[in-house]
Amino acid sequence: MTNRYPLWKYLIIAVALVVGLLYALPNLYGEDPALQITTNQGDAPSAPVRQQILDLLADEGIAAKGSGVRDNHLLVRFHDTEAQLKAANQVGLALGRQYTVALNLAPTTPAWLRAINAQPMYLGLDLRGGVHFLMEVDTQAAIKQAMERYVNAFRTQLREERIRYSEVALNGHSVQVAFKQAPVREAAFQALRNEYPELTFSADEHDGKFQLTALLPQGEVQEIENLAVQQNITTLRNRVNELGVAEPVIQRQGGDHIVVELPGVQDTARAKDILGATATLEFHLVNMSHFPYEGEPNQPVAPDDKVYPERDGGYVLLKRDTILTGEFITDAQAGFDQQTGGPEVTIRLNGAGGKMMNRFTSEHVKDYMAVVFIENQTQTRKVNGELKRIRSRSEEVINVAQIQEPLGSRFRITGLDNPRESHNLALLLRAGSLAAPISIVEERTIGPSLGQHNIDQGFLAVSIGFALVVLFMALYYRIFGLFADAALFANLILIIAVLSMLQATLTLPGIAGIVLTVGMAVDANVLIFERIREELHAGATPQTAINAGYAKALSTITDANVTTLIAALALFAFGTGPVKGFAVTLCIGIVTSMFTAIMGTRALANLVYGGRRGVRLAI
Amino acid sequence: MDLFKRQTHINFIGMRRYATILSAILILIALVSLAVRGLNLGLDFTGGTIVEVTYPKPAELQDVRAALAVAGYPDAVVQHFGSARDVLIRMPSRQTSSAQLGDQIITALSGSGEARLSRVEFVGPQVGEQLIEKGGLAMLYTLVGVLIYVAFRFEYRFAVSSVAALIHDVIITIGFFSLFQIEFDLTVLAAVLAVIGYSLNDTIVVFDRIRENFVRMRKGSPIEIANQSINQTLSRTLVTSGTTLIVVFTLYLIGGELIAGFALALLVGIVTGTYSSVYIASTTALALGVSKQDLMPPKKEGAELEERL
Numbered sequence: 056m057t058n059r060y061p062l063w064k065y066l067i068i069a070v071a072l073v074v075g076l077l078y079a080l081p082n083l084y085g086e087d088p089a090l091q092i093t094t095n096q097g098d099a100p101s102a103p104v105r106q107q108i109l110d111l112l113a114d115e116g117i118a119a120k121g122s123g124v125r126d127n128h129l130l131v132r133f134h135d136t137e138a139q140l141k142a143a144n145q146v147g148l149a150l151g152r153q154y155t156v157a158l159n160l161a162p163t164t165p166a167w168l169r170a171i172n173a174q175p176m177y178l179g180l181d182l183r184g185g186v187h188f189l190m191e192v193d194t195q196a197a198i199k200q201a202m203e204r205y206v207n208a209f210r211t212q213l214r215e216e217r218i219r220y221s222e223v224a225l226n227g228h229s230v231q232v233a234f235k236q237a238p239v240r241e242a243a244f245q246a247l248r249n250e251y252p253e254l255t256f257s258a259d260e261h262d263g264k265f266q267l268t269a270l271l272p273q274g275e276v277q278e279i280e281n282l283a284v285q286q287n288i289t290t291l292r293n294r295v296n297e298l299g300v301a302e303p304v305i306q307r308q309g310g311d312h313i314v315v316e317l318p319g320v321q322d323t324a325r326a327k328d329i330l331g332a333t334a335t336l337e338f339h340l341v342n343m344s345h346f347p348y349e350g351e352p353n354q355p356v357a358p359d360d361k362v363y364p365e366r367d368g369g370y371v372l373l374k375r376d377t378i379l380t381g382e383f384i385t386d387a388q389a390g391f392d393q394q395t396g397g398p399e400v401t402i403r404l405n406g407a408g409g410k411m412m413n414r415f416t417s418e419h420v421k422d423y424m425a426v427v428f429i430e431n432q433t434q435t436r437k438v439n440g441e442l443k444r445i446r447s448r449s450e451e452v453i454n455v456a457q458i459q460e461p462l463g464s465r466f467r468i469t470g471l472d473n474p475r476e477s478h479n480l481a482l483l484l485r486a487g488s489l490a491a492p493i494s495i496v497e498e499r500t501i502g503p504s505l506g507q508h509n510i511d512q513g514f515l516a517v518s519i520g521f522a523l524v525v526l527f528m529a530l531y532y533r534i535f536g537l538f539a540d541a542a543l544f545a546n547l548i549l550i551i552a553v554l555s556m557l558q559a560t561l562t563l564p565g566i567a568g569i570v571l572t573v574g575m576a577v578d579a580n581v582l583i584f585e586r587i588r589e590e591l592h593a594g595a596t597p598q599t600a601i602n603a604g605y606a607k608a609l610s611t612i613t614d615a616n617v618t619t620l621i622a623a624l625a626l627f628a629f630g631t632g633p634v635k636g637f638a639v640t641l642c643i644g645i646v647t648s649m650f651t652a653i654m655g656t657r658a659l660a661n662l663v664y665g666g667r668r669g670v671r672l673a674i
Numbered sequence: 675m676d677l678f679k680r681q682t683h684i685n686f687i688g689m690r691r692y693a694t695i696l697s698a699i700l701i702l703i704a705l706v707s708l709a710v711r712g713l714n715l716g717l718d719f720t721g722g723t724i725v726e727v728t729y730p731k732p733a734e735l736q737d738v739r740a741a742l743a744v745a746g747y748p749d750a751v752v753q754h755f756g757s758a759r760d761v762l763i764r765m766p767s768r769q770t771s772s773a774q775l776g777d778q779i780i781t782a783l784s785g786s787g788e789a790r791l792s793r794v795e796f797v798g799p800q801v802g803e804q805l806i807e808k809g810g811l812a813m814l815y816t817l818v819g820v821l822i823y824v825a826f827r828f829e830y831r832f833a834v835s836s837v838a839a840l841i842h843d844v845i846i847t848i849g850f851f852s853l854f855q856i857e858f859d860l861t862v863l864a865a866v867l868a869v870i871g872y873s874l875n876d877t878i879v880v881f882d883r884i885r886e887n888f889v890r891m892r893k894g895s896p897i898e899i900a901n902q903s904i905n906q907t908l909s910r911t912l913v914t915s916g917t918t919l920i921v922v923f924t925l926y927l928i929g930g931e932l933i934a935g936f937a938l939a940l941l942v943g944i945v946t947g948t949y950s951s952v953y954i955a956s957t958t959a960l961a962l963g964v965s966k967q968d969l970m971p972p973k974k975e976g977a978e979l980e981e982r983l
Contacts, residue, residue, distance in 0.1 A: 189798075496797075515928055520922075524917045567933055574917050578917075611878070614878045618871065621816060628815070629809070
């Protein structure tokens with residue numbers, strides 16, 4: 056028995072350590088206060104605009120530490136937060152609403168580390184400060200709205216086709232229409248079935264009335280619920296951009312919940328106002344004598360005209376009269392033109408809306424029509440020291456298209472630049488039509504100083520706990536204790552490296568998970584070392600004792616860790632927020648500790664004691 | 675350095691009657707407390723609003739209460755949190771749908787002094803119900819997962835015994851929180867689940883040795899073998915529990931208020947977990963009649979494993 060590791064095992068350990076060190080390294084560098092500037096389309100500003108920003112900062116005497124385009128934004132770094140806030144103000148004013156200027160803390164990771172994609176850990180809100188909202192989408196309301204639209208549409212259509220009904224009533228997920236005679240019901244069935252293929256129709260009779268029941272199938276109901284949540288996510292995302300948050304998280308959670316996390320945001324009142332805005336849509340005719348519009352936005356115009364800003368920049372002059380509002384839209388889908396293959400959006404209006412659209416557009420073929428997106432917001436602002444609620448209304452033209460032919464209840468907007476544009480337009484059209492109400496069911500705000508405080512305390516706890524365990528192991532197991540200590544250090548580095556690589560969120564309970572892992576990671580070594588001691592007591596030679604100790608402890612260690620992993624995985628699967636953060640570090644810690652505590656310490660033991668006869672083990 | 679100079683020969687199983695009585699009493703106290711006093715559930719579960727504010731100088735709670743009462747919140751619970759400068763305000767979930775409450779409280783307080791907002795948490799009542807449900811499910815799935823794994827690796831009697839020990843630990847830990855009315859929030863629930871993982875770790879180590887000794891030792895009754903196994907693993911059990919307790923205790927002392935409940939649950943859980951893996955798990959396995967024959971099939975597997983290594 057000589058206890059030597061083959062070279063490749065040493066290499067594996069060395070490589071793991073080097074990689075671990077490299078990816079853990081970015082966490083040692085600090086952060087700069089910075090501005091993150093993007094266009095509303097989500098791209099970095101163009102070169103002239105970048106120059107304009109830098110010139111502006113130079114003019115204002117604000118010293119920038121550096122600037123550069125990263126991913127899809129321009130990042131300007133400053134020496135302190137004072138300069139950052141001043142710059143945010145100036146740049147925000149100069150660039151206007153086509154750009155998002157967000158405050159951010161940019162990690163000062165050196166370029167060579169960034170080149171291998173090494174980034175610091177992503178800190179959770181409890182460590183960096185910010186707002187967390189959990190929002191619930193009222194999907195029932197969305198379904199009710201959809202059903203009510205069917206009721207209205209049925210009434211209009213039956214009236215127009217001169218089919219006499221006695222009653223149209225809403226009953227859960229179905230619409231019931233009552234008739235006096237069976238043939239009339241048959242006629243209604245034929246008419247409605249063609250128009251609404253998605254509904255399931257059935258007929259029955261009671262109390263001498265002939266009833267036609269149109270049921271919205273479960274699949275359609277789920278589709279509406281899904282759409283309602285999806286739309287809300289889209290609108291929330293647009294609004295969060297307005298808030299100027301550097302790294303917002305907007306995610307669906309479960310069936311009808313949405314998580315919104317806004318790091319760094321402290322003004323929760325404003326955040327809530329903006330997130331809670333309602334949106335509508337309007338169709339307007341473009342004033343053809345001034346198209347494209349070349350005047351100034353504030354220039355006086357004819358009383359029945361109005362200048363509207365365009366989402367992509369620029370302005371259009373529209374007629375004040377509204378052709379149609381968003382309530383008449385039942386659906387909007389992005390797709391492709393079957394003839395040209397270009398992206399398009401298909402809009403569906405209900406019966407009444409289709410009629411109005413048809414009447415209007417048949418007189419305006421070849422004219423241009425604009426879709427205006429309107430958001431109503433209530434904002435709480437401090438005016439002369441008092442809190443006041445201010446209603447504001449923002450209007451934007453999201454699309455201008457030529458009317459090719461008289462339109463009906465189903466029409467298309469073509470001539471869009473790319474599929475992304477058609478997709479966004481469809482989402483906005485739907486967002487403006489049936490927004491299911493959302494309410495905030497959970498809110499957590501952590502001030503930035505508390506966040507720093509949490510980091511400091513967590514760091515202190517890890518350090519002290521770690522130091523005590525290291526000391527104890529060295530005293531209790533001597534040289535082998537030092538092996539275990541080295542493994543603990545390696546384990547800590549690997550946990551931090553894996554967390555950084557996965558960009559998993561580190562939370563306060565996550566730090567607790569690391570602390571707990573430190574305590575438990577030595578368990579594997581304790582098991583091994585106790586076994587070695589036992590073997591030595593039983594009279595084994597040092598080399599045999601080392602070998603037997605590791606071999607016999609292995610299955611125990613595996614069983615113990617697998618069962619702990621089962622608990623950690625259950626925590627991860629069912630936990631939310633803080634619990635998940637804890638589960639992540641626990642899972643990672645268990646896996647890395649297996650590696651360092653078994654393979655790492657064995658490598659050290661082999662290196663120090665391996666291949667020597669008659670050696671005395673210091674254990 | 676050794677904890678024990680020689681192999682200990684403590685008759686653990688011989689003390690099983692006292693251990694059973696002790697555990698029965700502890701569980702009874704825990705269950706009675708849970709039934710009578712219930713848990714002091716935190717905001718995560720009950721819903722409501724918590725606002726934490728920091729003053730530049732030590733704050734008088736009386737003044738804060740007065741300011742809140744004037745603003746129309748006479749039922750707010752006001753207490754210091756960590757230091758005299760930090761004040762925690764709890765509001766029941768009276769206005770269930772209003773997430774604006776936190777802002778209103780800040781507005782009310784900013785009139786009286788220079789309070790700075792540290793933290794606002796608002797949780798709607800439905801969210802809490804979902805969390806309780808999810809927490810319960812997580813615990814259930816963990817226990818089932820453990821049952822299956824241990825039954826597969828050892829034998830069903832060991833699986834049942836280890837789950838019995840886990841339930842013992844969970845009841846006593848939760849009972850501790852009920853008895854002393856310490857706030858039970860989401861992080862405490864996470865700690866209880868971590869206790870399951872930890873306690874199991876201990877139990878498995880003892881079982882592993884019992885299995886090994888059953889196969890290796892030709893003489894000796896199951897009770898003697900179990901006793902010897904516990905004695906052989908005793909210093910390991912104490913060293914590991916010791917190091918884990920060191921770090922958890924550090925966490926409890928200096929980890930901050932937010933994490934204190936979590937650390938406390940782990941402290942209680944690790945102590946009961948260590949105790950239960952020695953007394954409850956092994957005695958239950960013996961009471962269920964684990965014998966040499968039951969462990970014969972794993973013998974082959976175990977022997978092969980050792981040779982291969």
